[in-house]
Every structure is written in C-alpha cells, then in structure tokens.
Amino acid sequence: MNSFYILLIAYIIAGTALAIYSRKYGFRTHEEYFIAGRNVSGVVSALTYAATTYSAFMMVGLVGLSYATGVGAAAFELFYLVGTLFLLSYFAPKMWRFAKENGVVTPAEMLSKKYGKAEGILASLIPVVALIPYTSAQIIGVSLILEKTVGLTFQNALVISVFLIAFWALIGGLRGVAWTDAVQGVIMLLAGFLALALALNFVEGNVLEESSSLGSLLQVPNKIWTVERFIALTVPWFFFALTNPQVVQRVFIPKSEKDLKRMVVLFGLFGLIYTFIVTFMGITLKIATVQGNFPEISYRDDVTPVFITKIPEYAGLIIALSILAAAITTANSIILSLASMISRDILREEGVFYGKIFVVILSVIVGIFAYFRLSYIVELSVMSSAILLCLLPATLGVFSERIKRARASIAAGFVAAIVFKLAGVMLYGVYALIVSSLVLAAENIKNREVR
Template sequence: MTLQQTSVIFFIGFLIFVGLVAFISGKLGNRTTSGSADVDYYLGGRSTPTVVLAFSYVTSSISAACFMGDPGIMSTVGWPYYWVVIAVIPGLIIPAVLLMPKMRMQAEKLGSLTIPEYLGDRYKSETLRLIIAGVISVFYIFPLVAQFKGAAVLLESFTGISFKAGLAIISVVIVFYVIVGGLKSVAWTDFVQGLPMLVISVVLVVLSLKAVGGFNGLEMKLAEINPDMLNIVQAEASDAQMSLSGVIGNFMFWCVIFISQPYLCSRFLAIPDIKRKTIGTFLITALILSSVYNSFYLCGLTGRVLFPDVPADYLTVTMAKEMLPTWAAALMMIGIFAAMMSTATSVLLVVGQAIGRDFYSKTINKNATPEQEVLVTRIAVIVIAAICFGFNFVNPPEFLSVVLYLGLSGIGSCIGVPLFSAIISQKSTKEGAIVSAIAGPVSYLVFNYGMAINYWFSCLLAILVSAIFMIGISTYINHSQKTQNGYKACVDPVK
C-alpha cells in the first residue's frame, strides 16, 4: 500500500474517532456540568479534568509552527534559534503559577467567562472589554489563516488531495469540533490528538539524530554547511532572528505576550478549582508535555543535514516520508495535523466568544439568553472559518510562522500588560489599561514594520511602551484622586 493510500485511511479513521470524541464530550458536558449554557460552552462547566485541560493548554500552544514553521526557520538559522525552546518551556509554566489561581478566583467572583470580559470587569471598563474583543477578532485571523494553510499543505503532501479540496475539508472539520461542544469538546479532542503528536516528537528526533551520527556528528556537518549555525547568538542585523537583542525579546515574548493569548490563558478560567493539587497537576503535566513536544525543533537541524535542498517549511514532512515506514509516516501526518487542529479550534472558539459574548450579549443585546449567546457564537465561528477559507483559497500566505507571529504579537502586546497588572497591582487603573492596550499593538507595528527592528526585540519594546503608559497614567490618576480626597477632607471635615 502506498503512502498516499495509507495516509487517506489513517486520516479518515482519525477524523471519525476524534469526531466521536468531540460529539460525546460535548453531549455529556451539556448534560452534567453547570446547568448554564454559556458556562458549559465557554468553560466546559469548569468540570473538565485537569490533565485534559493541561494537554489542551500545551497542544494548543505548539500549532503548525512547532512541527513545520519553526523547525524550518531553525534549519536556516541554526543553534541560535534554539533560544525559542529555552524560553518557551518556562514561558508556559512560570507565568501560569502567578496568573492561574488569581484569574480563576477573580473571574468566578466577577462572573466573567472570557478574557475580554474578565479584564473589562476587573477594571470596570466596557471600553477596555470592547477594545480587547476587537483586537482578538481582527488579529486572530492571521494565525487561523496560517493553521488552515498548513493543514491543507500537509494533506496535499501526504494524501494527494488538492490544496483547495483539503482546505474545504479542514474548514468543515474544525468548525464541527468547535460548535458541537465548546471548550469541553475542544479540550477532549486536543487530549486525543496530543497522543500521536507525543509519539511523533520522540520518534523522529531520535531517528534523525541517529542518522546524522548523534550530536557530535550533527555539529560537524552543520559546521560544513555554515559555521554560523553553531553560534550561541547571531550577529546584530536587521534580518537576524536571534541576535542578543532578539534573545532578550524572545524571553519577553514567551513569558508575557504568548502566555497572555486568550486561547491559552482561558484554560486558567476553566480549571475545576484552585487547590494546590489541581494547580500542581496542571503545571507538572504542562511541563512534561512542553519539554517533549518542543524537542521537535531539533529536526530543523538534523533535517538540514539530511535533506539540504528541501524548502524549509517542507523539511519535516520530507523527513517523515523518507525516514519512516509508510504507516509511521502516515501517523506523523496525523500528529502534525492534530497540532494544527488543536490551535485552530482553540483560537476559533476564542474569536467566536469575543463576538458572541463580548460584542453581542454584553453590548448589542444585553437581554440575550445564554442560549441565544451561544447560537451567535456558533454563527460567528462559521463566519470566521469562512473568511480564513477565503483568504487561503484566493491568496495563501507564503511563510506560516511570519503570519502566525504577527497575530500573536498584536494580541499579546494589547493584553499582556493589562492582564499582569490586573493580577499583581491593585493600583492599576482603567485609564492606564485602556491606553496600554492600544499603545502595545500600535508600537509593535511601528517597531517591527515601520522601523524594521528585529521581530523579537519589537515585542520587548512594545511591552515596555505599554507598561510605561500603564504605570504613568495609573500613577497620575491615583495621585490626582488622592489629592482630591485630601482637598475634600480639608474643606468638608468629618464632624
């Protein structure tokens, strides 16, 4: 049996199995959780098992970039790009220790079901909620387009299904998973999809390292290709990915911008409780999974040695075809496809929530029932998926990672400072939050696209600008209020 035939069989079986999981989890969730349609759909009734949520948290974070885009970049940059892995693992864990317990506790107390709603309630600002919901609705189109394209390219490479036909299949499948059961359905499908991803991450890394002669052989062959690939960091240049400034900005990206993504930190609102055992289980599971999954970046280096003429974004796919048995290569296709679906379903759900809850039921129709709100969310999911399908059908983007990171940086630079300030400071004000939420993405676009500053360092500068506005405006507002209160006490003393 050929690889194409095997891949088609595996793919159909995978869709049927995961589809059943999504359908069953969605139906059970609707029957046995909170009794409120919106809480069940958005947060899985806060009853999804902790390990399943942790799987969803990590698998949603890795996406197509981890298995195709970033290994492709690493194949051209070399070891300096491994700073991404060094930063992403603590970036997923350490900030979660700070954010998770307080976000979960505060959100339940405030009755918040989405990240825009939580921040709007925390700062008592409808304007802030609408700004963040608007940024989510616009900027998340970019990573969604990247995921749809990556999955369609993958299907074309392995099954022979044309790009446009594969794009249509993917769009229908992803929409089904999201609308059938909300977060609980997405989390359980992420859990099931995470298992083949786990196997693939280990198998291909081990086989490819063995093929190049281990780490010693890898270093020798990389030195022959380009000695600069062995450097710790790249030289400072406008096109450098990981110069010293890029490395510093890289840590800011993963520890602030990435962790602030609503499709990730919304999992914090959905954990069953904030007991130490629950939090510990979530974090330990996430640490183990992220360490294993992100080892796949090494395939960028081994792949460059083994297949020097293959285009970067197709490198890992070629490695699977050439190095694995037919059935294993087909399983790898399923693993990468699962990674893309995990991110796409999570992001699509968050965009639908922003439209259905933050725009519709909280602004347009404040008397909407939970059922009406969920219906609008599902309609929004279908519309957004159709837009992503249209973009890829007409003019698909050339570089997956560039498009992906554009969307993530825009949203993270908007939400990062207001989110962390909401947790660590009682003195942060709504005025400071509103201005910082606008200043972050605007300054990121100016630094990265207007001034051509290194992408990662642009993220750092954007967060610094956003933080300066937050601190400066909040300090001024607090000082003004303190002065006014003191003045009132003088002219109207307590009797």
C-alpha cells in the first residue's frame, strides 16, 4: 500500500505545519504552552475534547468489544457519554471559573490551590502511573492498524507513533494540538460514516432483521456482560471527565463561559453520533461473521484491522488514517498534561524547558509499555480510569467549604486500587472509590475536631 505512505507523509506535513504556525502565539509561559493561553473557541474546544476522548479506544477497541460482546458495549459507552455530559454541565463552569480566577494551569494545581502542596503532588504522580496503560493503548491501536494494512512491523509502527506524539507536542504545545485535533476530529467522524457504510455491505439482508442471529449478544446482562462486569467497566468511565487530567485540562482552555457551554453541547452531539457508528459497526460485522461473509475474529482488537484489509484500498487508507489521527491526538494530549503537572506541580518550574524534556521521556516510556501489549485496548483504558477514581472525592471537594484536606483520601484510594487489582478483584475501581470517599470524610471530621 504505497499510497498509504504518501497519505501518511501528507498528514505529517500538514500536522507539522499547523504545529509550527501555532508557535507564533508564543510558548514562554505554562499558560501559553499547556492550555493555549485560555483563548480557544467553543468549536475548536469541542473538537479537541472529542478527539482527545475518542481515540483508538473507539474505532479499534470499542468496535472489537461490540463485535465480541454485543449491545452491552453500546450501553457501556453510552453510560460514559451521559456521565460526561452530566458532570460537565454542572462542574465545568465551576472548574473554568476557579482556574481562571486562581491562575490554575493543571488539574493537580486545582487541588493544591484548595488543599495544599501535598495534594497537588499526589495528584500529579498518580496520573503518571495510571495513564501510561491508557496512552499505550493508543499506540497499540495505531500499530496494529499499520501492521495489518501497510505491512509495517508492529515495532516500526510503534516508533513512528511515538515520534509523532512527542514531536507535535514539543513544537506546537496545546494550541498546536488543539488545532490538529479539530482537523482530526472531522476526519474521525467522516471516516466513521464511511466505515459503517462499508461494514453494512458485508451483511445479506436487513441488518436489524438479521440481528436476531446474535442471540444473547442482544441482551444485557448475559454470560459476557454480567452485572459485576458492567459496573466494573462503567463506573470508572462515568467519572472520566473529572478524573482524567487530559480532559479536565480541556475545561480550562475556552476563552469564555459561552464558548465552554458551546464545547459541551457540540461534544455531546459528536459523542452520540460516533458512539452509534462504532458500536453498530462492531455488531454489523458480527452478523456478517455469523452469515459467513466476514472472518471469525478471536482476538477482538484485530476486528478493525482485518476489516480494513477487506474493503477497497482508498477506504482502508482513509479509515487507517483516522485511527492514526485519533490515537496520536489522544496520546499527545495525555503526554502534555502529564508533563505540565511534573513541570509545574512537582518541579515548580516557571518556564517550559523541563516540561518539554518530560514530553520526550514520557513518550518513550509509553512506547516501551505498548511494545509488550499486556491486555486488550478497552481493559487498558478502563484500568487507567479505575485507578484515577481515587482523585474523584478530592476533586469534588474543591467546591465544598467543608472539605479542607484530601491527601490521605488520595493516597488510600490509590493504594486500594492497586491492591484490589493485584488481588484480582473485578470491582477494584469501585472499592477504591469507596475507600477514598470514606477516608476523605474521616480526615475532614478529624480536622474539624482539631480546629
């Protein structure tokens, strides 16, 4: 597929040009480099929020999950969307105002302004640990696509992905990433419609009528989507908007509250459409498999890569590029957020030199982690959000006059998540959230007694 190399080079040139152009606004301060000077329009904010959220997790991970487990995957993702819109509608204006009034650049700094340095440092270190798996999932998704469709080895595809993540984050900062996100968000949506249309061609007859052949895959709960499994996956995803720093930081970037509200509405519309596309695509391909028109796929993250090899070359090129775009933009957004917290909240750097150094270091670490492919994309993504649930009580406490301390809550929740995960407890994220909430209540009761 020599055509893909031409398309890839054009994509790299265009993305690099946008990143370089964004430099004219300057990167002398953390505010300029990491949150685009708080001067992003509602439309671009919505597209960068969507592109940061909807990554290789969707077109690779969720398509595969829908193929393997049925409509439960759609319900799982819709819970995320409903939770995100609910939380953003209520908390995003509060966070935006708090950040603007207090000069906050990172999510961890929001906690340090409220509680103190200890909470800010914990809220910086924990995401570094938790988000490595999630970021690696993006690289895995891209590398699988390039391996199956272009003939690149998984390792070479991984190197290209890591390079682009670090390169665009370095030269463009958040403004450059936001602009490329806007373009990539449009590519993702258009490619999604194309992919679904082509998937429907694999099915003989009416898809809705033929869906009866899937049996229990059309029900929730079923032998795959047990109640416990559904809760374990959906609770971390439901609170994603308040626990994952790369999306919390997106709340700081709109230039006005009007643009912030526009961001939430447009993101909701994008999310609803894109969720329908990818989940219906996975279910459609499963119907085609039952009919004998599409291969039986055992490793579910291979569903989309195999699909791309079965469709016309031009379409495969566009869909492969959209997945590459989705994964790159999510990964460099995460890397920028983590680097900003290390630089600003831990090292207390005033410039951006160390922030850029950690962009490179973190990109390499993510690449190494992705190389080993320790789990499926969806599970890696949810694991990161489950660990980050320990930050939720403290984040909510920012807007409560009664909550004065949160360090023990954050630490206890993090330790609980790791211990329960290692012990093989399916609801480890939920139990960690309960531990974190109880400890937050206890330490603030004790604090009031001391006062």
